[in-house]
Amino acid sequence: MTSTAIENALVINGVDKTFGATDRPAVLQDVSLQLARGEFLAVVGPSGCGKTTLLRIIQGLETATSGTVELPSTTGAAPRLSYVFQRSSLLPWFSVRKNVAFGISLKAGRDVHGSKVARDRAVDELLELTGLSPYADYLPNQISGGMQQRVNVARALAVRPDVLLLDEPFSALDALTRERLQVDICAILENLGTTAVLVTHDIREAVFMADRVAIMSAHPGTVRQIVEIDEPRPRTVAFQHSPELAEVERSIWRRLHPTV
Numbered sequence: 001m002t003s004t005a006i007e008n009a010l011v012i013n014g015v016d017k018t019f020g021a022t023d024r025p026a027v028l029q030d031v032s033l034q035l036a037r038g039e040f041l042a043v044v045g046p047s048g049c050g051k052t053t054l055l056r057i058i059q060g061l062e063t064a065t066s067g068t069v070e071l072p073s074t075t076g077a078a079p080r081l082s083y084v085f086q087r088s089s090l091l092p093w094f095s096v097r098k099n100v101a102f103g104i105s106l107k108a109g110r111d112v113h114g115s116k117v118a119r120d121r122a123v124d125e126l127l128e129l130t131g132l133s134p135y136a137d138y139l140p141n142q143i144s145g146g147m148q149q150r151v152n153v154a155r156a157l158a159v160r161p162d163v164l165l166l167d168e169p170f171s172a173l174d175a176l177t178r179e180r181l182q183v184d185i186c187a188i189l190e191n192l193g194t195t196a197v198l199v200t201h202d203i204r205e206a207v208f209m210a211d212r213v214a215i216m217s218a219h220p221g222t223v224r225q226i227v228e229i230d231e232p233r234p235r236t237v238a239f240q241h242s243p244e245l246a247e248v249e250r251s252i253w254r255r256l257h258p259t260v
């Protein structure tokens with residue numbers, strides 16, 4: 001494997017996807033994307049263009065009809081992927097702490113922490129990083145929707161994923177909670193150097209959080225353009241409401257609505 005390939009955490013090459021019979025229209029066509037380690041890519045596009053299907057193919061929940069998805073490993077160990085969904089997927093009878101720890105025990109066969117002490121320390125650090133320490137002993141139904149999504153992210157990060165997949169993670173939240181989480185999760189991923197792919201309908205969110213935004217079109221779903229976001233990370237609240245962000249947001253919106 002070349003050093004360029006190893007520097008990439010994810011390489012998607014010419015992925016096509018057709019559900020069912022091959023004479024059905026393709027959902028994805030010739031999708032190619034590369035993510036450098038630590039990079040944050042957002043994917044935007046019209047409803048039904050195949051964004052979730054693409055994440056599911058990366059995760060291995062669907063197989064591509066053709067094309068490849070590679071997760072180059074630097075250590076020889078199998079790469080780890082974590083997925084955060086739109087809605088909270090916490091176990092209601094487990095405390096916040098146990099839910100985060102559960103993320104690790106789920107992948108016990110590939111434990112990255114080595115010992116129980118190291119695992120407990122990793123959970124403590126994640127609770128601290130995500131601002132959840134005061135709520136460690138609460139049950140999911142005793143905390144807000146925003147806090148529940150923090151727990152979901154902490155649980156996904158507990159296995160130290162090589163690539164974190166985020167599928168509309170904030171869309172069920174109110175605007176203020178969403179903005180706060182965008183800032184905090186951005187800072188956490190930057191701090192940990194986590195490579196991430198975010199699927200979102202919210203162009204502003206994509207521009208605020210990502211290093212690059214892939215714009216997809218539908219029928220078939222394909223990557224039309226990739227926009228570099230020329231703003232250092234971690235991103236600040238000032239950038240979230242800046243004219244620069246609004247301008248990039250507008251230009252992506254226009255590309256998604258060429259006839260308006």
Ligand SMILES: Nc1ncnc2c1ncn2[C@@H]1O[C@H](COP(=O)(O)OP(=O)(O)OP(=O)(O)O)[C@@H](O)[C@H]1O
Nearest residue numbers: 019020027045046047048049050051052053054201
């Ligand atoms: N298991 C499946 N079987 C058949 N068709 C499917 C399956 N999963 C997805 N599709 C189809 O693939 C297309 C893309 O769906 P997908 O959910 O990936 O789009 P999306 O861009 O994420 O949409 P949205 O933005 O509305 O969430 C849709 O037409 C959908 O009906």
